[in-house]
Amino acid sequence: MENYNQTSTDFLLLGLFPPSRTGLFLFILIVLIFLMALFGNLSMVLLIFLDSHLHKPMYFLLSQLSLMDLTYISTIVPKMIFNFLFGNKSISFIGCGIQSFFFLMLAGAEGLLLASMAYDRYVAICFPLHYPTRISRRVCVFMTIGSWLLGSVNSCAHTVYALQIPYCQSRVINHFFCDVPAMLTLACMDTWVYEYTVFVSTILFLLLPFTCIAFSYGRVLLAVYRMHSAEGKKKAYSTCSTHLTVVIFYSAPFAYTYLRPKFLHAPIEDKVLAVFYTILTPMLNPIIYSLRNREVMGALRRVIQRICSVKM
Numbered sequence: 001m002e003n004y005n006q007t008s009t010d011f012l013l014l015g016l017f018p019p020s021r022t023g024l025f026l027f028i029l030i031v032l033i034f035l036m037a038l039f040g041n042l043s044m045v046l047l048i049f050l051d052s053h054l055h056k057p058m059y060f061l062l063s064q065l066s067l068m069d070l071t072y073i074s075t076i077v078p079k080m081i082f083n084f085l086f087g088n089k090s091i092s093f094i095g096c097g098i099q100s101f102f103f104l105m106l107a108g109a110e111g112l113l114l115a116s117m118a119y120d121r122y123v124a125i126c127f128p129l130h131y132p133t134r135i136s137r138r139v140c141v142f143m144t145i146g147s148w149l150l151g152s153v154n155s156c157a158h159t160v161y162a163l164q165i166p167y168c169q170s171r172v173i174n175h176f177f178c179d180v181p182a183m184l185t186l187a188c189m190d191t192w193v194y195e196y197t198v199f200v201s202t203i204l205f206l207l208l209p210f211t212c213i214a215f216s217y218g219r220v221l222l223a224v225y226r227m228h229s230a231e232g233k234k235k236a237y238s239t240c241s242t243h244l245t246v247v248i249f250y251s252a253p254f255a256y257t258y259l260r261p262k263f264l265h266a267p268i269e270d271k272v273l274a275v276f277y278t279i280l281t282p283m284l285n286p287i288i289y290s291l292r293n294r295e296v297m298g299a300l301r302r303v304i305q306r307i308c309s310v311k312m
Helices: 002-007 021-050 057-088 092-125 128-134 137-164 180-184 191-225 230-258 267-291 295-311
Strands: 012-014
Touching: 012 057, 021 057, 021 092, 021 267, 021 295, 057 092, 057 137, 092 128, 092 137, 092 180, 092 191, 092 230, 137 180, 137 191, 137 230, 180 191, 180 267, 230 267, 267 295
Parallel strands: none
Antiparallel strands: none
């Protein structure tokens, strides 16, 4: 191990699974979750694209969330599966940078997109007459491109810094992907300035959007309370609870991981928390948004009927 580290620029990922039956069970479980996430998110993207009834701003934003989750989990899990199956824990210096870039880009973009989705529901429920003008196709495209672009700029800055700092002899990353905080523990220099930028980025791309989401749904719940229609209240409450469930499940472990200083990080705890926002959330998003949405289930039935009629 020591000779390897001295003669190679590659990193070693210790991975998530212990070398035991428990590790094999966890591996199989992660593979199943990965396949479910792939199928669920790809289905959502295709369904929203194929069914004209879903060509609405809310579902356009939802298709972008599914696309992000699809890319998100594909950036991390396939390499983890490959390393476990073939016993090769190495990842190249460039490969580590690419993985880190996509992870950080999608993490930042998803936080902003979730805030855009909350704003969409806020306008739809609180200002229904103004909805066509406030949430037009142009506005949706602007919010989506803005999420991807700002996430990319933030990720590029962090990745470039992580790749240019000097690393000590050990290049063993105690994680299952190239997570920048885990990489910083290997640095041969004081990284307190960079830790501060991570703290600022987490506030801008996670806590600030979460605050906007909480404010939006607070206003929504207040508006729902004043509604006279029981059906309208039920639908609005369902929308709020669904979105907040996703946001909290995604944001809480993320914030806890990235807002702590480096000396408080524990590798095992970091890996467990990372499973929530890198693997479980991409699987749960399409399930939560489809099973609790009548329009999505109706679109699914129509697409299945269309496919069956074509085959017949």
